[in-house]
Amino acid sequence: MDTAYIADTIGAIGAIVVGFFAIRFLRKEWKLKGADIGVTKVMLTLLVIGCVEALLVGLRIVGQTPLSTH
């Protein structure tokens, strides 16, 4: 098992776990009102997008760019 495979697996599982909790918090905060809550909602939404990025990398769908040679 190579390092990249282990890193991908950790990345993908981590992305799912973190994304799950981020969505859970987002759902909880969605009904609440307040300026700080509003900012937190935006931040959590972007965090979910970050988890999707990491998941796509973990699943080797994006980000596998080799050394530039041309």
Added chain:
Amino acid sequence: MAVQTEALGHGHGYGHEAMTQEEYVEQRDLRFLGFLLFLFTDSIFFTAYIFAALYLRSAAPVWPPVGVERPDVNLGAVNAIILFGSGITAHYAMHRLKESRFIGYVWFTIVTIILGSLFLGGQAYEYAHIHATWSGSTFGAAFFTLTGLHGFHVLVGVVYLIVTLLQSVAGKYTPERHFGLTAATLYWHFVDVIWVVLFFLFYIY
């Protein structure tokens, strides 16, 4: 000066204990506005550098330039998840304090600090192993400038969390009055969100 500080609410200990609830809410709202403005200016700072990196990319015939290697995306993803995970633990810590569960707050904050430090360690490892230098290519210049700037923000965030943790232990924050912690959590989320963009820019795009 002493009179001025007292008038601002800093004359006795940490200040806000002596305020009425109305005074506290007014002060908190003003501080929140100030903090939002700070985050806004900081995001403009990052945006300027991000657009500079995009300009360099669009001007280059090949990206990354010939002979320059992108950072390891697999390790980058793990490092990103460590930072994103710290955003979740920071959020948990904040909720624990609001629910008057102080021990939970302390533990989640400690975990956040550890995860933030791990991210910095991962970043240092990456700097030591990447096949690019600051002055060797436009990619290297953009990468080291933006990730270095972000790393500095993470370092500040870790120190900020440590300070708020010590202040909490000293009894500064209560479930009703904890603006310092709200600001620290928002700052930490901000640092997370910036990494969402930088991760895409340097590791994926």
